[in-house]
């Protein structure tokens with residue numbers, strides 16, 4: 429969209445509404461197309477734990493050529509895979525994994541949940557059982573998911589301490605220059621005994637985390653970190669160290685422990701970071 433038109437629509441206060449409707453229309457078209465294209469794979473294989481559809485193939489997602497070298501070089505576990513999107517509802521592998529882990533490990537009923545940068549399917553699931561607050565630094569983008577989404581900077585959360593039993597921030601911290609400040613904020617607003625699920629892309633072949641917190645150069649960020657708005661790639665052990673420094677007792681769930689969720693077409697090398705605050 430033309431930048432001056434965008435600025436005009438923003439000033440008029442209708443940009444996010446229009447853009448949201450446009451994105452919903454695109455999603456509707458995408459779902460329609462994939463339901464047709466994947467009809468022949470229906471019936472057995474992977475099951476979507478959001479819509480219960482079953483297909484032998486889900487929709488793949490691979491990095492574009494210009495970011496593929498960063499992803500490949502550091503063997504980043506970022507979600508790219510042969511089976512990523514459910515052809516019936518377009519839920520993503522990382523949403524299905526978090527839903528599976530929550531259903532397996534975390535009691536939601538009557539709980540207070542903070543869902544940061546909320547994914548639509550996951551938000552709807554959480555909301556069926558818990559009281560959910562959603563938030564993002566750019567809330568307008570999420571209005572089609574939750575009309576009550578709050579404006580919040582993860583490094584300076586406007587929530588009282590010990591407010592939430594569960595925090596879900598799925599692939600957020602790699603975007604944030606002051607990530608350790610954000611980790612401390614998530615810890616602060618978590619109730620003792622609560623858990624934050626803080627997923628990030630990570631590498632196990634890097635010697636340490638590579639990052640440029642001050643960078644503001646999308647082309648270079650794609651080249652270095654594999655995405656235009658990422659400021660780092662975490663090395664797994666360094667990520668765990670940062671979480672510990674913020675106060676968390678992190679319980680990583682490794683691929684072996686997550687193998688039982690393969691039936692939901694989840695990334696097989698993913699690690700889930702259950703970050704507990706001691707009671």
Ligand SMILES: [Zn+2]
Nearest residue numbers: 476479514517
């Ligand atoms: Zn689905």
